[in-house]
Amino acid sequence: MSASLHEGAAPAETSRSPRATAPGGFAVSGLTKTYGPVRALSDVSLAFAPGEVHAVLGQNGSGKSTLVKLLSGTVSPTEGAVLAGERTVAPGSTSASARAGIITVFQELSVLPALTVAENIMLGHYPRTILGTISERRLNARAAEILDRYRIDLPLGAPCRTLSLAQLQLVEIARALGNDPRLLILDEATSSLDQPDAENLLRISRELAADGASVLFVSHRMDEVFAVADTVSVITDGALVWTGGTADTTRERLLAQLAGKALEPLERIARTPHDATGAPALTAHIPDLGDARIAVAQGEILGLAGLQGHGQKHAMRAIAGADSSRGATVAVGERKPIRRLNVTRMQRLGVAYVPEDRGTEGLILKHSVRLNATLSALRRVSRLGFLSRRAETAAADHVISLLSVKTHTSAVAVETLSGGNQQKVLIGRSLLVEPRVVLLDDPTRGIDAGAKADIYRVLRELADSGVAVVFNSTELPELVGLCDRVLVFHDDAIVAELVGDEITEPALLKNMLGA
Amino acid sequence: MMSAVTAVRRSTRRSIEVSDLLIWAILLVLVALNVAFQPTFLTAGNLEFVFGSSLVLLFAAAAAGYLMLIAEIDLSIGAVLTLVNVLIATLTPDNAVLAIVLGIVVGLVCGLITGSFVAFLRLPSIIVTLAMSTIWAGIALFIMSRPGGSVPTEFTVWIYGPAPMYVTLVLLIVTVWLARTPMGRKIYGLGSDELGAYLSRISLPGTKLFVFGLSGVILGLGGVALSGITSVGDPLSGQSYTLKAITAAVLGGISFAGGRGLIPGALAGALALTLITNVTQFAGVSSFYQGIVDGSLLILSLALSKVVTGRWIPLGRRPGAASTPEVTR
Numbered sequence: 135m136s137a138s139l140h141e142g143a144a145p146a147e148t149s150r151s152p153r154a155t156a157p158g159g160f161a162v163s164g165l166t167k168t169y170g171p172v173r174a175l176s177d178v179s180l181a182f183a184p185g186e187v188h189a190v191l192g193q194n195g196s197g198k199s200t201l202v203k204l205l206s207g208t209v210s211p212t213e214g215a216v217l218a219g220e221r222t223v224a225p226g227s228t229s230a231s232a233r234a235g236i237i238t239v240f241q242e243l244s245v246l247p248a249l250t251v252a253e254n255i256m257l258g259h260y261p262r263t264i265l266g267t268i269s270e271r272r273l274n275a276r277a278a279e280i281l282d283r284y285r286i287d288l289p290l291g292a293p294c295r296t297l298s299l300a301q302l303q304l305v306e307i308a309r310a311l312g313n314d315p316r317l318l319i320l321d322e323a324t325s326s327l328d329q330p331d332a333e334n335l336l337r338i339s340r341e342l343a344a345d346g347a348s349v350l351f352v353s354h355r356m357d358e359v360f361a362v363a364d365t366v367s368v369i370t371d372g373a374l375v376w377t378g379g380t381a382d383t384t385r386e387r388l389l390a391q392l393a394g395k396a397l398e399p400l401e402r403i404a405r406t407p408h409d410a411t412g413a414p415a416l417t418a419h420i421p422d423l424g425d426a427r428i429a430v431a432q433g434e435i436l437g438l439a440g441l442q443g444h445g446q447k448h449a450m451r452a453i454a455g456a457d458s459s460r461g462a463t464v465a466v467g468e469r470k471p472i473r474r475l476n477v478t479r480m481q482r483l484g485v486a487y488v489p490e491d492r493g494t495e496g497l498i499l500k501h502s503v504r505l506n507a508t509l510s511a512l513r514r515v516s517r518l519g520f521l522s523r524r525a526e527t528a529a530a531d532h533v534i535s536l537l538s539v540k541t542h543t544s545a546v547a548v549e550t551l552s553g554g555n556q557q558k559v560l561i562g563r564s565l566l567v568e569p570r571v572v573l574l575d576d577p578t579r580g581i582d583a584g585a586k587a588d589i590y591r592v593l594r595e596l597a598d599s600g601v602a603v604v605f606n607s608t609e610l611p612e613l614v615g616l617c618d619r620v621l622v623f624h625d626d627a628i629v630a631e632l633v634g635d636e637i638t639e640p641a642l643l644k645n646m647l648g649a
Numbered sequence: 650m651m652s653a654v655t656a657v658r659r660s661t662r663r664s665i666e667v668s669d670l671l672i673w674a675i676l677l678v679l680v681a682l683n684v685a686f687q688p689t690f691l692t693a694g695n696l697e698f699v700f701g702s703s704l705v706l707l708f709a710a711a712a713a714g715y716l717m718l719i720a721e722i723d724l725s726i727g728a729v730l731t732l733v734n735v736l737i738a739t740l741t742p743d744n745a746v747l748a749i750v751l752g753i754v755v756g757l758v759c760g761l762i763t764g765s766f767v768a769f770l771r772l773p774s775i776i777v778t779l780a781m782s783t784i785w786a787g788i789a790l791f792i793m794s795r796p797g798g799s800v801p802t803e804f805t806v807w808i809y810g811p812a813p814m815y816v817t818l819v820l821l822i823v824t825v826w827l828a829r830t831p832m833g834r835k836i837y838g839l840g841s842d843e844l845g846a847y848l849s850r851i852s853l854p855g856t857k858l859f860v861f862g863l864s865g866v867i868l869g870l871g872g873v874a875l876s877g878i879t880s881v882g883d884p885l886s887g888q889s890y891t892l893k894a895i896t897a898a899v900l901g902g903i904s905f906a907g908g909r910g911l912i913p914g915a916l917a918g919a920l921a922l923t924l925i926t927n928v929t930q931f932a933g934v935s936s937f938y939q940g941i942v943d944g945s946l947l948i949l950s951l952a953l954s955k956v957v958t959g960r961w962i963p964l965g966r967r968p969g970a971a972s973t974p975e976v977t978r
Contacts, residue, residue, distance in 0.1 A: 244849045246845050257834075267826060
């Protein structure tokens with residue numbers, strides 16, 4: 135019935151075939167996209183040469199996501215075109231882009247939860263038996279071939295709804311690679327991966343380039359950009375401000391081009407010496423993580439470190455009441471420990487929780503910033519039991535100014551903001567109720583340096599005002615730059631506690647790897 | 650050091666979900682109960698009767714199940730069954746082959762019309778099918794305002810013979826087959842994540858329209874089976890099947906959220922419902938209370954499916970994505 139997928143005969147190249155390299159590679163010319171009065175992207179022209187890894191840098195809402203969407207055909211441009219060699223790619227068609235060889239690893243994952251890993255990787259290229267059914271043996275064999283070739287490890291038969299975020303990202307990457315990309319777009323694909331997998335992806339990018347394909351690499355991680363890219367372009371406020379060889383520029387120059395804002399936030403946050411006399415703000419006991427006991431004092435920033443999946447995230451979510459954990463107890467302040475934790479109950483006790491997945495757990499994307507910012511504090515913005523528009527707006531404006539959320543009004547839908555600004559709204563919301571403890575689950579995942587700096591600043595200010603801050607992260611510089619104390623998890627247990635100057639990248643890494 | 654890349658065993662084993670097994674356990678218990686009440690239950694003659702009286706519901710449950718797999722719902726099941734029944738009694742009272750073709754065509758057309766509103770205009774199926782159900786029922790009443798006419802006599806003979814068992818077997822084979830084809834995987838993929846399916850270049854309108862058409866064809870055959878039971882055209886004959894079909898699908902482990910469950914489960918659910926009705930009759934529950942029983946069963950099976958899949962736990966603790974601790978090592 136629907137003939138959109140070229141399934142059946144076409145195998146996802148099982149042997150390395152010489153790629154038909156488009157002469158001149160891919161390019162965008164005069165690309166412009168406006169949403170109402172907002173110019174998301176204006177007159178951007180860029181070339182993606184064969185054999186080249188091209189990094190695109192930009193702040194929050196600078197237009198780089200728009201560029202990715204235009205290239206992949208999920209939106210059509212207001213003006214300008216995407217070119218494959220000499221030919222124009224039909225605008226606004228994901229199929230046309232894919233046929234031209236433009237394959238995107240989306241930031242909002244397109245992995246289908248009901249299908250297995252192999253079925254997702256091979257989507258659109260299912261090998262069939264004579265009965266018309268999918269040959270599971272050949273399907274798994276071909277998917278395994280792709281995974282082997284790129285050294286990715288995944289359980290092929292597992293339904294994707296049971297996978298972790300990092301694994302889903304790997305499925306997404308494997309699928310893109312299986313589609314034989316000639317322009318591979320990696321839209322912050324490393325943000326949810328841990329170090330070895332992220333490094334593997336950088337190596338894969340180089341291999342593809344060496345094979346004559348082009349790679350468009352969108353990332354917030356400056357280290358990765360310098361490690362992998364030949365060319366780097368900077369987009370600010372929808373316009374291209376610089377493009378050139380990575381060798382011809384420096385980290386400092388790029389940072390300066392990115393914005394007027396100083397973008398090395400980590401250097402600027404002076405760590406206050408840990409005040410050992412601070413009254414305990416929260417004490418947790420989590421039996422199923424190696425009988426872990428976690429205590430945090432008022433005014434302290436505690437980091438939970440670990441490689442993806444080593445228990446630090448579970449610890450965070452268990453304390454917040456977001457994950458059930460057998461026998462876990464939490465004592466807030468001097469109170470008695472409580473069992474049967476849940477997010478609402480913890481919030482009533484003054485423990486705010488900022489979930490990781492803003493799209494599904496935190497924000498109601500189609501609703502306004504105002505509504506989202508006040509959702510946890512409805513009582514505060516009500517008068518006589520009715521919501522007061524004035525109080526709502528005042529509270530939302532407070533959140534907007536506190537965290538420097540980039541929007542002209544609190545009336546716009548949250549989904550129109552960039553990821554970093556959405557995250558700020560989410561954090562701001564939990565602060566409205568004036569918590570004594572703030573728990574943040576990987577608060578800076580997939581957001582740009584500018585937004586990170588704002589978030590670091592707010593967390594530091596919170597701690598200075600006596601609030602206890604706990605967050606988990608896989609990013610070493612963040613842990614080193616921000617934390618007064620770090621608990622390192624390995625294999626679902628705490629293996630080290632680092633305080634003050636002991637917190638260094640080598641020390642963290644050594645313990646995270648369990649060495 | 651490189652453990653994250655090498656340690657996970659590359660298992661190709663497909664995991665089996667508890668929610669897909671539950672219905673078979675329920676079915677087993679119900680068979681045991683029926684045997685206890687009626688020692689002759691497992692005789693060939695009686696089994697033929699059980700399948701015969703379940704056949705309409707078997708078709709209806711499969712039709713409901715397919716739509717639920719793509720996170721849509723059909724509230725016009727009963728009306729389509731009725732319409733087919735009435736048309737057969739009016740247009741093809743003497744020709745069994747023509748009547749079957751008529752049933753398939755009418756079902757397909759109904760499904761495609763409803764499906765077009767959902768697939769192309771993106772209207773919510775719950776409202777569209779509710780509206781369509783009164784339209785189809787209205788047409789049926791217009792054609793035949795009271796029970797009358799006759800259906801091909803073969804139907805009334807077949808329905809009490811071994812034929813329904815064979816038909817069920819064919820239905821089972823076809824549904825198992827479809828689930829293993831690329832189209833079947835698209836149905837599951839689309840149902841589990843519509844945006845993801847769009848980004849994966851699965852045609853949303855095409856796949857949805859296919860499922861509505863398929864579900865319509867199955868319903869058309871259900872209307873043929875219904876004619877065998879009523880033996881006349883009856884403008885109210887199909888009414889009760891909408892609720893029962895959805896109940897059977899839910900009991901069979903198919904989730905309203907889409908992408909979860911197996912159509913054979915829905916078929917087992919349909920048989921289970923028939924057996925439950927048997928048990929209530931043996932227990933002396935008056936048929937006046939059938940409505941109360943039917944409605945309660947839907948709520949109960951919905952609650953049961955939530956408990957079994959662990960999805961009764963409050964938001965934020967659902968299994969999967971971000972919260973699963975066992976990840977890449």
